[in-house]
Amino acid sequence: AHIVVLPGDGIGPEVASSGVAVLRQVAQRFGHAFAFDEHAIGGDAIDRFGDPLPPATREALLACDAVLLGAVGGPKWSDPSASVRPEQGLLAMRKLLGVFANVRPLKLHPRTAALSPLKPERTKDVDLVFVRELTGGIYFGAKTRDADGATDECRYSVAEVERVVRHAFDLARSRKRKLTSVDKANVLETSRLWRSVATRVAADYPDVELEHQLVDSMAMHLLTRPADYDVIVTENMFGDILTDEASVLAGSLGLSPSASVGGPGAGIYEPIHGSAPDIAGQSLANPLGTILSVAMLLRHSLGLQAEAEAVEAAVGQVLTHGNLTRDLGGTATTHAVTRAVIDALQ
């Protein structure tokens, strides 16, 4: 399998190299051949090529089986009025690969649950997955600016809604068979479309229970009764806000993986944390979010179920018994935690 590695900015290179080290160990233990191909994205790509997604990166993305991404962005390139910005690389890559479904599981490990800002009785039994639409909506609609003001258009086609909703129904079917679709149908036309498509598709999934939630209520229920949810599907902008809100429940952003899938080609796998430039280069970053993203890569893009489970079990062992990084209250370096996972994978 060909894997494109995009280290990116800040702590991105450190956690990406942890992910690669774990993949090498998986290849050795299970007898696979993985080829790694490193390319530039984000601020690093702007600095080196003046382009947050250079042609060589685009070419490699279109030819590979999966993408492992570190993190993108940082204060150095963060002026929102700059004509070239790191996150444009991210958005262009999502569109290029057509990865319309951003999948973010949220599950709490007992040792890290204590770090959650929520009381333990609220986070008990939380085991949910967000499916965020990733290539449509207001992110990619027409934008205008004139002396008087500015506009952003939010557009969804029936087909765009249907494919991501089906993805979520399929996922719910493999889990607790409960799907929550989030919209703002009392105000937005795109949300009324969303709701009507979700309701129609539900007829094909009589074994899955579909519920509709307004986005403002969802923002509350995520905090008051998160354990009641299984799969949550929503559009791009709402998903951006709600997935970040939900990620806080886990106690540390450092542990959470994500997958962006659904396109004809490669999926993109990355930790949900940012580039954390303040701790870059010091081996302080938590590699576990990236390593759990590697497990998702093995499962979803390479179809290697046993390998994915082995990685998750190794992370589970380290979480239970190991010395963790600073964000989880430990004193271990990025290297040491990565090494511990690799040892547990022997």
Place this chain on the structure above:
Amino acid sequence: AHIVVLPGDGIGPEVASSGVAVLRQVAQRFGHAFAFDEHAIGGDAIDRFGDPLPPATREALLACDAVLLGAVGGPKWSDPSASVRPEQGLLAMRKLLGVFANVRPLKLHPRTAALSPLKPERTKDVDLVFVRELTGGIYFGAKTRDADGATDECRYSVAEVERVVRHAFDLARSRKRKLTSVDKANVLETSRLWRSVATRVAADYPDVELEHQLVDSMAMHLLTRPADYDVIVTENMFGDILTDEASVLAGSLGLSPSASVGGPGAGIYEPIHGSAPDIAGQSLANPLGTILSVAMLLRHSLGLQAEAEAVEAAVGQVLTHGNLTRDLGGTATTHAVTRAVIDALQ
């Protein structure tokens, strides 16, 4: 002063009548004459007049000094594809009165802080106010629907952004002099406009510290370090989500007031909770959110500072010593809690 009372749906009539009772007591104690004029809105108005904001209500709104609103909506009218919906009355009223600034203070009372899903060390010292833009953005932009899909346009003019940002700066100046402006400037053109206007206006407020936050980060920081914020200003849709998320921190929605102000005429005052049809008509609703909204009405629309403080002090006493409603762990009825506040106001 002429006050229009809009009881609305569900528990709306019960809490609105609590608010009126408190206003009558204020009038008596401080020697004012308040005239109350009750009108229909929402589902109740649809049932009686086929219109969620009937002409008689519109006329009264344009002629009064302040509006006290109960709550609007309920499952009976909640089909999002229905051609007439209760919340249309709310949106039309906001536009009619031009109330572009929705103000929501968030402060925890020691007795109710225990009910928060957040750990007490996180909510300690929280004392913030949201200013949500209320008459622009994607809520009021052009909407289209065709066989292929749907669109919603988000538009902001420079003037719309500037007036609400100035409102927030003025408020910050009267508090801890810290303003956080929330946008998605790394993706949206309206957000880049928002950020540039906020930055320009900041020059007129050298004594206020302005910080910009991306909406997804804000959704996290509200949970991890809410005590770090003073005044938070944002556009309509982001404000809808973030204010509801933040309201959960208080432990009960029943306690939180809101004011919608800034227009040439009356301001609208209402509790943030919904119409809660499941407990309607049973004297179970918490009237304190409405009563604290009455305090905001006295202060902002009638300029009665001492009266507002007297109401807040009375609520404080009841919160500290009284039997509270069920949502706050007590056994008192809506009537009993209202009576306790009125007694404390003698």
